[in-house]
Amino acid sequence: MVSEVKLSHTAAIILQALDAGFVYGFSIMEMTGLPSGTVYPAMRRLEHEELIRSRWEKQSIADAEQRPARKYYNLTAAGKTTLEASRKRYPLLERLIPSETQEAKSL
Amino acid sequence: MRPPFELIFRVFHRSLLGCASLLVPGRQRAEWFREWQGELWQVCIARTPTAGFSWSGEREVVEFCLGAFPDALCLRRQNAQTIMQFSSLRGSALQCILVMAVMAVASFAIALLLPGVRAEHSLLPGQVRRGLIMIKDADCNDDSSPTISPRQYRTWKSRKQQYFDGLSFYRVTKEPVAAESHGSTQWEVGRASSNLFSLLGLTVQFAKADVKADDNTPRVILSEEAWKRRYNADPYIAGTIVRVGLHNVRIIGVVPDGSAGLPGKVDAWLLEPDSMIVSGYKGYVVARLTASGKSAMWASRIGITDRQSNHSEDDLLGFSLDEGIPDSKTVFLFAVFLAFLALPAMTSVSLGEYSVSSHRSSWFRSLYRPGFLGVKIALLLPVAYYVSLDMAYGYARIASTQSVYIQVAVSFTICLLGMRWALQDQRQRCPVCLRRVAHPAQVGLASRTFLAWNGTEMMCMGGHTLLHIPSLPTSWFSTQRWLYLDTSWEFLFAIKM
Numbered sequence: 001m002v003s004e005v006k007l008s009h010t011a012a013i014i015l016q017a018l019d020a021g022f023v024y025g026f027s028i029m030e031m032t033g034l035p036s037g038t039v040y041p042a043m044r045r046l047e048h049e050e051l052i053r054s055r056w057e058k059q060s061i062a063d064a065e066q067r068p069a070r071k072y073y074n075l076t077a078a079g080k081t082t083l084e085a086s087r088k089r090y091p092l093l094e095r096l097i098p099s100e101t102q103e104a105k106s107l
Numbered sequence: 108m109r110p111p112f113e114l115i116f117r118v119f120h121r122s123l124l125g126c127a128s129l130l131v132p133g134r135q136r137a138e139w140f141r142e143w144q145g146e147l148w149q150v151c152i153a154r155t156p157t158a159g160f161s162w163s164g165e166r167e168v169v170e171f172c173l174g175a176f177p178d179a180l181c182l183r184r185q186n187a188q189t190i191m192q193f194s195s196l197r198g199s200a201l202q203c204i205l206v207m208a209v210m211a212v213a214s215f216a217i218a219l220l221l222p223g224v225r226a227e228h229s230l231l232p233g234q235v236r237r238g239l240i241m242i243k244d245a246d247c248n249d250d251s252s253p254t255i256s257p258r259q260y261r262t263w264k265s266r267k268q269q270y271f272d273g274l275s276f277y278r279v280t281k282e283p284v285a286a287e288s289h290g291s292t293q294w295e296v297g298r299a300s301s302n303l304f305s306l307l308g309l310t311v312q313f314a315k316a317d318v319k320a321d322d323n324t325p326r327v328i329l330s331e332e333a334w335k336r337r338y339n340a341d342p343y344i345a346g347t348i349v350r351v352g353l354h355n356v357r358i359i360g361v362v363p364d365g366s367a368g369l370p371g372k373v374d375a376w377l378l379e380p381d382s383m384i385v386s387g388y389k390g391y392v393v394a395r396l397t398a399s400g401k402s403a404m405w406a407s408r409i410g411i412t413d414r415q416s417n418h419s420e421d422d423l424l425g426f427s428l429d430e431g432i433p434d435s436k437t438v439f440l441f442a443v444f445l446a447f448l449a450l451p452a453m454t455s456v457s458l459g460e461y462s463v464s465s466h467r468s469s470w471f472r473s474l475y476r477p478g479f480l481g482v483k484i485a486l487l488l489p490v491a492y493y494v495s496l497d498m499a500y501g502y503a504r505i506a507s508t509q510s511v512y513i514q515v516a517v518s519f520t521i522c523l524l525g526m527r528w529a530l531q532d533q534r535q536r537c538p539v540c541l542r543r544v545a546h547p548a549q550v551g552l553a554s555r556t557f558l559a560w561n562g563t564e565m566m567c568m569g570g571h572t573l574l575h576i577p578s579l580p581t582s583w584f585s586t587q588r589w590l591y592l593d594t595s596w597e598f599l600f601a602i603k604m
Contacts, residue, residue, distance in 0.1 A: 036173075036178070070145050
């Protein structure tokens with residue numbers, strides 16, 4: 001059922017950014033160039049669809065770096081399956097945001 | 108950047124986030140605000156210079172903050188969808204059963220709280236054991252006058268009786284009563300056989316187990332009225348020694364006023380063995396009927412002939428102790444019976460016409476509808492019973508004819524209106540999913556002319572059926588009909604079931 005989910009281009013880009021290691025809102029904005037009014041609602045919908053999940057960073061880590069704690073997002077198994085399907089639909093996705101595994105291969 | 112500007116912009120950013128957070132559902136608001144504050148900190152570090160001032164940087168930060176509004180609205184919509192899923196219960200069979208179950212539990216809880224209802228369930232004339240009679244001389248017209256001598260009682264007790272298998276005697280005398288802390292006074296004392304209360308089947312209140320198994324001191328049971336007046340309703344009264352007449356006696360408990368339903372006003376019941384019954388005073392005899400005695404009863408009375416040893420005969424009369432006030436369950440069942448009789452006059456008992464449809468449900472699914480109707484009526488009965496008890500005995504401490512009338516009226520009304528509602532509700536429930544049909548549409552004038560039919564159409568929101576109800580029943584369309592929809596209609600019904 002999950003593999004049948006058809007994502008918009010924006011949602012696919014966000015999933016690809018998460019897969020590439022950009023795991024909190026502002027870093028995804030920076031990577032994709034999308035505005036906050038697009039990125040955060042899209043992440044809410046993806047989380048609602050259980051394609052991504054969120055967790056809070058440990059406060060001790062944030063305190064050590066003297067900044068507020070971040071909310072990190074990562075892909076679920078369903079999210080990874082959907083991302084694979086989206087890559088076939090949007091072939092340029094991986095070229096726009098190379099994933100961590102692909103970068104390692106090219107190195 | 109100058110500090111005042113920095114402070115003003117920080118306040119402005121936080122105000123924007125604060126305003127947006129008002130759109131977020133309350134339970135998610137704190138976490139949402141925390142995430143956006145963290146992200147805002149990142150944006151400020153990235154976009155605003157550490158020294159100096161940048162309008163473009165500040166504009167980007169404000170743009171970032173404005174993005175919080177669509178995000179908050181998104182969360183709000185998601186929350187509304189969740190609520191929508193819960194609201195899909197509206198009109199369902201489950202909702203109906205839940206509401207009725209809550210009503211039944213609430214009326215029962217109120218019944219538990221009302222002292223009158225509690226008393227009705229435990230210690231009232233209706234609860235006096237069935238099949239008890241009071242025996243009196245047939246020549247005496249006054250039921251409350253003592254007419255039986257102790258000699259007669261002893262004679263009957265020594266013989267095997269045809270009509271009764273248990274006897275108890277009592278007489279009422281005025282006795283001086285003295286207690287250590289309460290001085291002396293005069294009481295109406297019922298001097299009774301020690302088996303009187305076990306024969307009546309009454310439970311003594313505030314009794315103590317160790318007091319019951321105590322020494323040979325005579326025992327006395329106070330009436331509720333004397334207990335309140337003389338002892339200020341002391342719940343630890345059991346065990347107290349008082350002096351009644353010439354003897355010290357021990358109080359073993361309290362019996363609620365009117366619970367015994369016996370003639371004669373009594374302040375205290377002094378329980379004595381039959382050997383201590385004094386001759387020369389007439390009293391009352393309570394008897395428990397045998398099966399043949401019950402069958403010989405006529406209009407709550409029974410004629411008894413007492414044959415003496417000298418072949419003379421005394422005519423006696425036994426009258427039922429529970430003839431006056433029926434118990435609440437009997438009253439309720441009578442009201443339910445009346446309601447069933449009156450129901451056809453209030454509404455049609457038909458559940459709708461299904462025979463014309465070619466649709467055939469599985470036998471299991473076809474049990475849903477009568478099962479659901481049965482559950483509704485089964486839940487209606489406890490609601491009617493406990494609400495009627497609440498209203499009839501809410502104020503009354505003792506059952507009276509007035510409370511019986513109130514209970515009959517309330518139970519009858521609730522049962523009649525409730526069953527009328529149950530049938531009407533049943534007729535408008537989809538035979539497939541038991542959801543109430545909705546969106547009534549009146550057939551217009553054109554249809555009336557061309558189709559020679561007028562009425563109302565209602566549809567099941569699950570997309571299973573359409574209900575046609577004729578406005579004017581005719582010979583070819585007299586009652587409502589269900590039209591079962593096939594799968595080609597599914598695209599019209601977006602509600603998730």
